[in-house]
Amino acid sequence: MASDGVVIVGASHAGFQVAASLRQAGFDGRVVLIGDEPVLPYQRPPLSKDYLDGKIGVDLLLMRPEAFYRDHRIDYLPGVRATGIDRAGKSVQLAGGKRLGYGHLVLATGARNRVPPLPGIELDGVCYLRTLAETEALRQRLAAAEHVVVIGAGFIGLEFAAVARAHGKHVCILELTDRVMGRVVAVPTSLFFAEAHARAGVAFRFGAQAVRIAGNNGRVEHVELAGGDKLRADLVLISIGVVPNGELAAAAGLAVANGIVVDEMLSTADPAISAIGDCAAFPCRHADGNPTRLEAVQNAADHARCVADRLVGKPHPYTALPWFWSEQGPLRLQIAGLTTGQDQSVLRGDPASGAFSVFCYRGGELLGIESVNRPADHAQARRLLAAGRQVTPDQAADDSFDLRAAAAARVG
Amino acid sequence: MPRVTYIDTAGKETTLDIDVGTSVMQAAVFNGVDGIVAECGGSCMCATCHVYVRDDQLAKLPPVGEDEEAMLEGTASERRPNSRLSCQLVVSAEMEGLVVYLPETQT
Ligand SMILES: Cc1cc2nc3c(=O)[nH]c(=O)nc-3n(C[C@H](O)[C@H](O)[C@H](O)COP(=O)(O)OP(=O)(O)OC[C@H]3O[C@@H](n4cnc5c(N)ncnc54)[C@H](O)[C@@H]3O)c2cc1C
Ligand code: FES
Numbered sequence: 001m002a003s004d005g006v007v008i009v010g011a012s013h014a015g016f017q018v019a020a021s022l023r024q025a026g027f028d029g030r031v032v033l034i035g036d037e038p039v040l041p042y043q044r045p046p047l048s049k050d051y052l053d054g055k056i057g058v059d060l061l062l063m064r065p066e067a068f069y070r071d072h073r074i075d076y077l078p079g080v081r082a083t084g085i086d087r088a089g090k091s092v093q094l095a096g097g098k099r100l101g102y103g104h105l106v107l108a109t110g111a112r113n114r115v116p117p118l119p120g121i122e123l124d125g126v127c128y129l130r131t132l133a134e135t136e137a138l139r140q141r142l143a144a145a146e147h148v149v150v151i152g153a154g155f156i157g158l159e160f161a162a163v164a165r166a167h168g169k170h171v172c173i174l175e176l177t178d179r180v181m182g183r184v185v186a187v188p189t190s191l192f193f194a195e196a197h198a199r200a201g202v203a204f205r206f207g208a209q210a211v212r213i214a215g216n217n218g219r220v221e222h223v224e225l226a227g228g229d230k231l232r233a234d235l236v237l238i239s240i241g242v243v244p245n246g247e248l249a250a251a252a253g254l255a256v257a258n259g260i261v262v263d264e265m266l267s268t269a270d271p272a273i274s275a276i277g278d279c280a281a282f283p284c285r286h287a288d289g290n291p292t293r294l295e296a297v298q299n300a301a302d303h304a305r306c307v308a309d310r311l312v313g314k315p316h317p318y319t320a321l322p323w324f325w326s327e328q329g330p331l332r333l334q335i336a337g338l339t340t341g342q343d344q345s346v347l348r349g350d351p352a353s354g355a356f357s358v359f360c361y362r363g364g365e366l367l368g369i370e371s372v373n374r375p376a377d378h379a380q381a382r383r384l385l386a387a388g389r390q391v392t393p394d395q396a397a398d399d400s401f402d403l404r405a406a407a408a409a410r411v412g
Numbered sequence: 413m414p415r416v417t418y419i420d421t422a423g424k425e426t427t428l429d430i431d432v433g434t435s436v437m438q439a440a441v442f443n444g445v446d447g448i449v450a451e452c453g454g455s456c457m458c459a460t461c462h463v464y465v466r467d468d469q470l471a472k473l474p475p476v477g478e479d480e481e482a483m484l485e486g487t488a489s490e491r492r493p494n495s496r497l498s499c500q501l502v503v504s505a506e507m508e509g510l511v512v513y514l515p516e517t518q519t
Contacts, residue, residue, distance in 0.1 A: 043453045060438060297452065325452070325455065334457065375479040379483060379486050380485075
């Protein structure tokens with residue numbers, strides 16, 4: 001059953017990029033890309049931005065047109081689910097009965113929406129925002145909705161809220177903790193974004209726990225909070241994060257712990273199986289080598305390139321600097337590096353001006369930089385952090401300090 | 413529809429008729445011109461849609477914006493005076509006959 005070809009499970013940012021990079025690097029074997037969504041691989045970021053807003057159509061969401069797959073001899077199997085892995089026989093079981101042999105298997109299964117165990121979660125009007133199909137449904141709902149409740153103030157909840165507000169909807173965001181994007185950004189950034197959204201007319205309920213979604217005739221009518229408050233809603237967006245799709249790997253006996261566990265080459269314990277993108281927990285250079293699972297386009301694409309390099313005989317450990325962006329209405333947030341565990345944050349520029357950066361430190365060491373409408377800071381931040389250069393908190397706070405020169409300086 | 417020509421490092425030319433309002437990046441990706449990665453999908457966040465514009469045509473392009481200027485600092489291939497990010501080049505009637513050269517690498 002085994003073959004010398006590469007089989008990729010999951011056809012989104014990570015899976016698509018492995019296939020494309022393999023061909024770009026001159027890989028000549030068979031490349032099969034399996035995806036359970038019924039469409040050509042598409043980009044997710046615009047789903048919560050321009051696509052939701054109606055500014056672009058599906059054609060501009062696609063990674064590449066159909067001819068690309070033909071021209072590059074990528075066998076794309078849309079709407080097909082992989083249901084099992086036979087590691088000894090080196091084959092993947094597909095729904096419907098077929099088996100597909102592999103020389104190397106890349107798991108790029110990504111993540112799925114976390115669904116809270118709330119009564120009423122099945123009601124019509126409860127929406128999600130991860131796939132194209134979900135976004136289509138959401139877009140239609142949004143057009144007809146008046147009162148929108150968003151559960152979870154992460155990136156996607158906030159991006160959606162910005163679009164919904166711009167369309168004149170009443171928007172209320174429920175957040176269990178006391179700030180927005182609290183899992184990922186520093187306090188000053190959270191405060192700035194909460195204030196900006198509030199100014200645009202978004203209502204926030206912090207420390208608020210939804211306990212029930214109630215409806216009438218199967219349609220959502222309100223969301224009930226732990227304290228008994230009821231919030232009117234004809235659309236509820238569930239945006240409380242994702243769960244990595246590790247089941248396929250786990251069933252095949254591979255380690256899964258908040259993602260499919262891989263080494264610094266992005267290989268699982270089985271040298272014939274790699275895992276990349278949102279589904280992979282990898283030892284991250286920029287997090288002291290700790291197991292890290294990221295949800296970002298950069299991560300998916302750079303992981304993919306690293307594995308493609310290995311498969312064409314140019315192996316190297318994965319070292320790329322993580323970066324991320326979010327667009328919320330007129331605000332652009334860009335993050336370079338990983339800032340979890342920070343104990344000090346320093347402002348560069350004045351949030352009141354609408355453009356600033358936050359330099360995040362731990363024990364005096366620069367971990368990462370969050371920039372709001374300061375693209376130049378972000379560009380320099382990437383270069384600084386990728387080269388492992390430091391900027392002291394005093395330098396960071398001094399707007400006349402030349403970041404560009406610091407990023408370009410030779411070390412030693 | 414304005415015509416834009418892409419020339420890769422091997423000298424291969426592709427000429428596309430592009431709708432006004434579509435970016436030089438979008439047209440390339442949509443028509444399968446290799447050599448433009450466009451990882452961020454045109455959000456001016458990645459610099460993997462880098463092109464060199466034929467020198468005598470620079471003046472007819474819109475000026476480099478703040479986001480583009482910042483991202484141009486991080487191109488994988490050398491930045492030159494005629495470097496632009498093609499996702500920021502939204503095609504207009506004035507761009508008829510534009511010629512862009514693809515860089516060695518985008519990543
Ligand atoms: C609305 C939205 C906005 C975003 N905005 C940004 C942004 O602005 N910037 C940024 O950096 N990142 C953003 N992200 C995150 C980014 O899109 C993800 O990090 C990226 O999609 C991860 O790619 P992936 O290929 O690893 O996984 P996924 O995108 O999750 O794709 C995995 C694919 O595999 C399929 N699959 C899973 N199991 C199987 C199986 N057994 N058989 C077949 N197919 C299977 C899934 O259905 C899915 O299609 C956003 C995400 C969303 C949802
Ligand atoms: S496509 Fe990312 S900067 Fe142009």
